[in-house]
Amino acid sequence: MTAAEQVIPERPVPTWSQRTQTAIQRFGIGIPFAITFIVLSVISPPFLRSQNLTNILDQQAGIIIVACAGSVVLIAGGIDLSIGAIYGLAGAIALNTASSVSSPLGVVAGLAVGLAVGLVNGIVVTRFRINALIGTLAMSFVVAGIAAIVTKGNLVVAFDHPDFQQFAATRILGITSAAWMMTITAIAATITLSRTTFGRYVYAAGGNSQAARLGGVRVDAIRVATFALSGMAAGLAGTIDSSRVLSAQATSGGQFLTFTVLTGIIVGGTSILGGEGSMQRTVVGCLFVALVANGFNLLGLDPFYQQVTLGVILLLAVGLDAWSRRFE
């Protein structure tokens, strides 16, 4: 038999558990999201009001923007724990710049701060070979400290510069510019991951960094780029939220944002081990977490149970991921 006659055989018919595994990976978070959505629509009349739904979108805008970039970091095999701190610093600096110079410059400053910290993160993790978890945790203290110094620990307000609010709160076709920015970020990130060479290298770097490097991928450069994107996204989110409320506190966001974002990403099915994940599911994952919170609110349930519920959901998500890899 010559080489040309041979056919690469398909794997034998998938077993039941392999099919379940594939289904979980494909639909994943979509199913619990849909169930929660339907249940809330039925048992809580205010839930479906457009006021409530657009509120959720507005509140989630920053979180989802950060989560999109955070997913890219995770898929490339890293993790970024400094996003909350960057968010706080960028919001404060954007607002300061907006009130002291001009609103457009405020936006530029917020983004630039995020990008700069993200690049430092990338260099810390690749050049100095510091574990991403520890490196970005340390950076989160540094950045949060800088934010406290810059703001002298005070609340920064710019109520006398209402034009800055236009950045996030302008309504276009019924939803705010913040929600639009979130949508555009999510779409751009989806396309980048699935259609570009950069996206391909991100999956390769996280899936098997040795193989990627030997295959000619500049793994370190890709990792730096993912941290830069994540930092810039956190900067944008901080700027958006400070624009929405015209106030910012260095400690706002902080760890809460970091962990909410990570929860959304992981509940969406992106693996903490890298190499896998998708943007659509991250978005649905974040929205699912938001729905759970919103449901507790609307139903007047004890918010302490909300935390317990979120914790259990997170454990389930990670457990399912481990289960789907059990044959490797």
Next chain:
Amino acid sequence: MVHLEVRGLGKSFGATRALDDVSIEIESGTVHAFVGENGAGKSTLGKIVAGVFPPDQGDLVLRGEPVAFRSPREALERGIAIVAQEVALVPQLTVAQNVFLGAEPRRAGFIDRRAMAQRFARLTTESGFDLDGRAVVGRLSIAEQQQVEILRSLARQADLIVLDEPTASLSAKETERLHEIVRSLRAGGRTVILVSHFLAEVLALADTVTVLRDGRVVRTGPANVETESSLVAAMLGRPAARAYPAKQAAPPDSPVVLSIRHLSAPGVHDVSLELRAGEIVGIAGLIGAGRSELARAIYGANPATGGEVESGSTRLGGTPAASLRAGVAMIPESRKDDGLFLRRPIRENVSLSTVASFARFGFVRRGRERSRVSEELHRVAGSPLLEAPAGALSGGNQQKLLFARTLLVHPGVLIADEPTRGVDVGSKHDLYELIVRLASDGMAVLFISNEMEEILGLAHRVVVMRQGRLVAELAEEKMTEEAILEAAFGTVAGTAA
């Protein structure tokens, strides 16, 4: 008295038959050596005896009583210990703590330090070891760590100790010390199984030698009637060779496409080598001789510490990305660790190194990618499914994916590290044909193989490595299995280059 008898032992790893119907008797109080080429099964046999893996067929009979070990721990309970090539100690603990690990003398639930120190002192005087019980193991040399392992097995009253390539990473002086230890173990009435590449060592230490070839016993006999060349001769001579594609002579005046000058890297010392277009060069040597390290240093996967590599007139930049740009590609030894993305589609696995050339403004043109990938896969493997995960394929087909990935780059030089390892016979044959075809199209191929036959069947020229150096270069009628083995084992003076 027979200490341990092995009866009809068989063991397979996937498609590879590592041991086949092996029967040996090991006399009590002797040093019994297992020798053979890479892959002859000597290490596997030692590991089965020590319970590292269970046999597929056959029995172990310990002092007349059949035994079946499910783990090294169970073997240890019956007095059999193994000191493996890689030491298995806890580097942060002290020597004494490691020696008594899991069997610490206790008093009221607490470790009895004084009793431990006393027992350690008794153990070292009895065995003649010169080790400080309070030294931290991580700071000791490999030789000392091995002694700690031996002490640990003695502390458990082991009376049959398997030493798996114990001197592979020792200096001459340390080796001499280990030899003394082996002799004193024997003098103390213990039985030692010595698995070794080093024939001189085997002849110096062993009472009995078993020669293995392709997983079968060639012969077992007293060591004092053997010589190095009689052992080498016994390791040779296999059943009729598989058919290899007809060799086409490389054009003698073809240009040099890769020159390596005085290359040094971890595990590689001062290697110089030239490759011509259309030439197939095999790298032979024992496991641990530095062959993969050389391949990785050439390709830039491991950093070089000295020397240079030039392709045509381009000096390679020392990273895989730069080597690929200069037309030098490598297929790594471990498909799973260094090659594939098992959960990603075949298409992405194949296009990894060339995806940028299918893209416009950073966006991958899927149609173009699909057609180029499937074209290349057709050439190496037949009609594939592009979207199945790479992990769903057999070893042979996974290897073909790596060839397809590499060939899409159109390299002038291909380095293939063990390209047929763990590959079924049919796929092996396809890969041989592919390698020969590539060379006849003008590619220079440098390949590493543990299978002597494969090297003889494919290569125009063989270089042999030992301890990180090129020790022989053999071509044409000088390229014989015997000459390669002698150079690899270093048995004949004057082969050293």
